[in-house]
Each structure stands twice: as structure tokens, then as C-alpha cells.
Amino acid sequence: MGISLDPQSLVMAQQRSRINKCSRHTESTNLTSFPKFHLLGLSEYPELQPILYGLFLLMYLVTVLGNLLIILVVSSDSHLHTPVHFFLSNLSFADICFISSTVPKMLTDIQSHSRVISYVGCLTRMSLFLFFVCMDDMLLTVMAYDRFVAICHPLHYPVIMNSHFCVFLVLVSFLFSLVKSQLHNLIVLQFPFFKDVEIGNFFCDPSQLLNLTCSDSFTNYLFMYFVGAIFGFLPISGILFSYYKIISSILRNTSAGGKYKAFSTCGSQLSVVCLFYGSASGEYLGSAVPSSPRKAVVASVIYTVVTPMLNPFIYSLRNRDIQSALWRLHSSSI
Numbered sequence: 001m002g003i004s005l006d007p008q009s010l011v012m013a014q015q016r017s018r019i020n021k022c023s024r025h026t027e028s029t030n031l032t033s034f035p036k037f038h039l040l041g042l043s044e045y046p047e048l049q050p051i052l053y054g055l056f057l058l059m060y061l062v063t064v065l066g067n068l069l070i071i072l073v074v075s076s077d078s079h080l081h082t083p084v085h086f087f088l089s090n091l092s093f094a095d096i097c098f099i100s101s102t103v104p105k106m107l108t109d110i111q112s113h114s115r116v117i118s119y120v121g122c123l124t125r126m127s128l129f130l131f132f133v134c135m136d137d138m139l140l141t142v143m144a145y146d147r148f149v150a151i152c153h154p155l156h157y158p159v160i161m162n163s164h165f166c167v168f169l170v171l172v173s174f175l176f177s178l179v180k181s182q183l184h185n186l187i188v189l190q191f192p193f194f195k196d197v198e199i200g201n202f203f204c205d206p207s208q209l210l211n212l213t214c215s216d217s218f219t220n221y222l223f224m225y226f227v228g229a230i231f232g233f234l235p236i237s238g239i240l241f242s243y244y245k246i247i248s249s250i251l252r253n254t255s256a257g258g259k260y261k262a263f264s265t266c267g268s269q270l271s272v273v274c275l276f277y278g279s280a281s282g283e284y285l286g287s288a289v290p291s292s293p294r295k296a297v298v299a300s301v302i303y304t305v306v307t308p309m310l311n312p313f314i315y316s317l318r319n320r321d322i323q324s325a326l327w328r329l330h331s332s333s334i
Contacts, residue, residue, distance in 0.1 A: 272311060
């Protein structure tokens with residue numbers, strides 16, 4: 001005869017099982033004596049590894065070279081010494097560092113056939129990843145605000161977006177990102193015992209790392225959602241509000257040709273923002289489901305690899321000022 005459990009008893013049984021598992025593995029998963037994690041990567045099939053290596057190496061090189069080109073053009077052309085291009089160059093630098101915090105380690109793992117990473121190395125890479133993903137987040141918000149001032153208050157734009165205020169916005173973004181990354185590190189350092197050392201991703205995913213701790217899962221989820229609300233909801237709210245005001249201003253004051261051009265620019269930028277936030281939110285929230293951690297890998301690839309690769313094309317290479325500067329740089333080098 002089968003034994004049926006009511007929902008409350010089932011939850012209590014699962015909780016006891018988790019506690020017993022942590023208790024049994026306390027010594028083996030104390031990362032002071034077992035200082036290693038194992039990254040599961042993108043695929044376990046050996047025949048796919050060369051394809052993944054070539055694909056991600058290509059995307060990494062395109063991202064780094066494209067963003068370096070933007071930084072070079074903006075710094076070398078005096079016509080581009082404006083607030084919007086200042087933010088673009090900072091975004092390009094953040095994108096290079098962002099993708100460099102994850103992809104090179106994955107490429108090395110594929111080539112060496114080893115996916116082991118030390119506890120210290122995992123925390124370091126997690127801290128860098130969080131810092132630069134938050135930096136990307138903040139710079140996208142700052143750029144949306146810059147476009148809002150330029151379109152909705154064009155006469156006051158030179159006064160509002162002066163050089164000192166632009167530097168201040170970047171510094172605030174830097175400090176905001178630093179606080180987020182160190183906050184995550186401090187929380188993880190409180191839990192030296194882990195119920196598992198396998199991370200179901202190709203990098204040290206902060207949300208999955210918290211799920212591996214031998215602590216109360218509810219507390220972990222509460223912390224994750226609180227940090228996500230503060231460091232994710234506020235910036236995206238600023239972006240959406242800025243573009244709402246921009247679109248309202250365009251509809252009221254712009255000609256038909258100007259509307260098409262403005263909507264084309266705003267639409268492409270909003271598509272990248274939605275791609276970044278949509279995939280990041282899906283990965284972040286999906287990590288709270290223990291039964292399907294691998295489903296978050298695709299979302300991770302989109303916002304950690306694809307979005308930084310698209311940013312140079314969407315925000316810069318489609319910009320006529322950047323195109324003119326590229327042409328002048330090419331002509332001067334001939």
C-alpha cells in the first residue's frame with residue numbers, strides 16, 4: 001500500500017533530506033579543505049566541444065575588436081568628444097571586461113578538458129562578473145537619460161549634460177556596481193559549507209552558487225529577489241520612463257521623416273535593452289527552480305555573450321557620427 005503525504009509533510013520531508021545531505025557532506029564540501037568547484041559547461045558531448053570552442057572564440061573576438069574600435073574612434077576624433085559618445089566608449093570598455101569575465105575561462109576549459117575552478121577563483125570571477133554586468137546595466141540607464149535630455153530638453157542639454165556631470169554619472173555607476181558585487185561576495189562568504197560543488201553553467205553564476213549553500217533556501221531566494229529589485233528594477237524603470245518620455249515627445253513635435261528615424265534608433269536600442277533584461281531576468285528567476293538549472297544556460301549565453309557583441313552594432317556602428325569618424329580614420333591611415 002502506498003503512503004500518501006499531505007503537502008506540509010512533503011515539504012518537511014524535503015527539508016529534512018536537504019539538511020541530512022548537508023550534514024553528511026559537511027567535511028567534504030567545506031571549501032576551506034575542498035577549495036574547488038566544477039563547472040558543468042554548455043554541453044557534455046565531446047563531439048560538440050570543437051564547435052562550441054570555435055563559435056565562442058569568434059563571438060569573443062568580434063565583441064572585443066568591435067568595442068576596441070569604438071573606443072579608438074571616439075578617443076581619436078575630436079568631433080566625438082560629446083556626452084553620448086563618452087558614455088558609448090565607457091559602455092564598450094565595460095562590455096569587453098564583461099565578456100572577458102566568462103568566455104576566456106570557458107574556452108580554456110574546453111581546450112584543457114578540465115572544468116575545475118578554485119573557490120577563490122570562483123569568487124573572484126563572480127565578483128568581476130557582477131561588477132561589469134551591473135556597470136552595463138547602469139550605463140544603459142545613463143545613456144537612456146542622456147537621450148531623454150537631448151530630445152525632450154534640447155535647449156538645456158549643453159548645460160545639464162556638462163563634462164563634470166557626465167563624469168559624475170559614470171562614477172556613480174562604478175560605485176553602484178562595486179557595492180553590488182561586494183554585497184554578493186560578503187553573502188557567499190558567510191556560507192563555507194555547500195551541499196554540492198557542481199555549478200550548472202559555464203561560469204560562476206551567483207544565483208546558482210547561492211542555491212548550493214547549506215543554508216535556508218527561503219533566505220537565499222529572499223536575498224536574491226531583494227537585490228534584483230534594487231539593482232535591476234530601478235535601472236530598468238529609469239530606462240523605460242526615459243524612452244516613454246522620448247517617444248511622447250517624438251509623437252508630439254517631430255515630422256514624419258524625423259519620427260521614422262527616431263523610432264528606428266530608439267527601437268534598436270530598446271531591443272538590446274529588452275534582450276539583456278529579458279534573458280538576465282529569465283536566468284535569475286529560473287535559477288530558483290532546482291529541477292531545471294540547465295535551462296538557464298541559454299539565457300546566460302544571451303546576456304553574457306550575445307548582448308555585448310550586439311552593442312557596438314546597435315549603439316555605435318549604426319550611428320552616422322561614428323561612421324563618419326571611421327571613414328576619416330580610414331582616410332588618414334591611407
